[in-house]
Amino acid sequence: PLCRKKENSRERRGSAAAGGSMPLSEYSLLKELGRGSFGCALLAKRRADGEMCVIKQVEIGRMSSEERREAEKEAGLLAKMRHPNIIAFHCSFIEAQERLVSSPQRSGGHLLCIVMEYADGGDLTQFLEKRRGSRLPESQVIGLLVQICLAIKHLHDRKVLHRDLKPQNIFLTKRGVVKLGDLGVAKVLQGTLQLAHTQIGTPYYMSPEIFDGRPYRDKSDMWSLGCILFELLTLKVAFQAPNMKALMMRVSSARHHPLPATVNPDLASITRQLLARQPSKRPSVNRVLRHPAIQRRLGEFLDDGSADRLLHGGKNGVSPSRVPSKETRSPDAHREARLGRGVLPRQRLSPPSEDVVKRRVRETAMKKREAERRHKAAQRAAEASE
Template sequence: MDKYTKVQKIGEGSFGKAILVKAKENGRQYVIKEINISKMSNKEREESRREVAVLANMKHPNIVLYRESFEESGCLYIVMDYCEGGDLFKRINAQKGILFSEDQILDWFVQISLALKHVHDRKILHRDIKSQNIFLTKGRTIQLGDFGIARVLNSTVELARTCIGTPYYLSPEICENKPYNNKSDIWALGCVLYEMCTLKHAFEAGNMKNLVLKIISGSFPPVSLHYSFELRNLISQLFKRNPRDRPSVNSILEKNFIAKRIEKFLSPQVWK
């Protein structure tokens, strides 16, 4: 940690702490994830190191950039870029009930989907897609962050229990204790899209039991008719209860109204 000065703690999750730091050599700000590995078994430690190696290979304009990692006094530290624009969750709350334009929603959604494509094409699951994990850079680009690091710690049932806050993004299959799969990421993507359209969570309840019942029944308040049929229809496809009925991220990006926005963000050779 000698190369960095702590600025402040910015978050705490089931994995550990997130700290905003300043690099001593260039004064740039980064986020460091601190994961306590001292109580892990050797197998779990190995798994965490492997995951960090996976993160290190994620280079994409819509994914928060990994800088380096190191181990020190029983902790694993992962250094990532800091997104000055804050997260999408805060951006949604700042609207104070005023709906975003469809253009704005689709621009953000395309970028999140391109990031997820990059992940899924590599046969990796993100496991933690939520509006608090989607960041805006200073230039207003959207970046997906925070992979379900330390998947070992996050066996899904464990995740449901230790989640800080209510797990609004759980899919029906997770609620039924089935394994997490790429379509569970797609469900969570649907939750984020719904949130951008309504400024609310699709599935909300006063307690976990009622939330699970709502998710399993798959019923959610309709999205404003002020949005196009295509957009509203896409949300209902992402919320299909059976994971097999949900589209893959590639087929989402092939939909006409989505596809025509892609070149705004990426040149075709990058994403095809």
């Protein structure tokens, strides 16, 4: 079987396979939770023990054999990301679309089905929508930030990037526990038309370097964290504009909306540093966790030993002995190290020129047209093979 039987209700396992019997028979499909260009998410109940879970279906019919193998491999890697603040990965398998009643398209292709933990409190977007007009208490913002940072730290310590951090991918349980979700889905979909639409359609959490066509890196995740923190503090997105061109200019120049004067100075400082235009000037997740305002709350979410290792070194921690001395430290590293004292000045950066913005818009449009051309060619090839 593609999903081996669960020996106990708390075991977390991961596998990726194709073909064979239909593991969906092990689940009762209850309802659709959401649908996007990539496929859909279904709420399900495992027949063996009644545990609720989410099954995400990703359409991979247009992928090459190599891309498909990479997608399966990536899904398997998700099983290694075990953390209290990360949505648990159960298993994955491939199903033929025509065999699924809930298939988003009846194209006769294949779906990668990813079975994951279900967070019964909804996502952060839904949570914030209920608060419109009433800002979150500072203690609640810090509590959410600490848990999100602990999840990101778990990924970054293992050289894994989330790539799609946004409130819709941060889930909550009814007990208030943060669960970072959709881990790896962006990488599974890399190079597909669906991902191209996602990048062009919802750029509110994308960093300036992505608009510039530079590679995604850990500091790109930190930019997205800054956008999320801004939203937690203000209930508004950090960057908003009447059209895509104006939004690209705002993001590229890091000209976010001003924070209210009533925002806690420590949280305001962290937000501004995370939204620095230059990636080297953004703090790492370890630096954020070692900020005094955050340190004071770590004990609520970690045992004493884990908190000590995080703050003072040890396994997966940040050891002070590894930080260069003030004399040998580079200017950028020295500036980053001062985050904890909240004294970094806000960067004043000039916006990109009109020609630069036009070039970026043209390049984005060309990439979209090329993706559509490849998609149509793949469809024609598939029809011809049938």
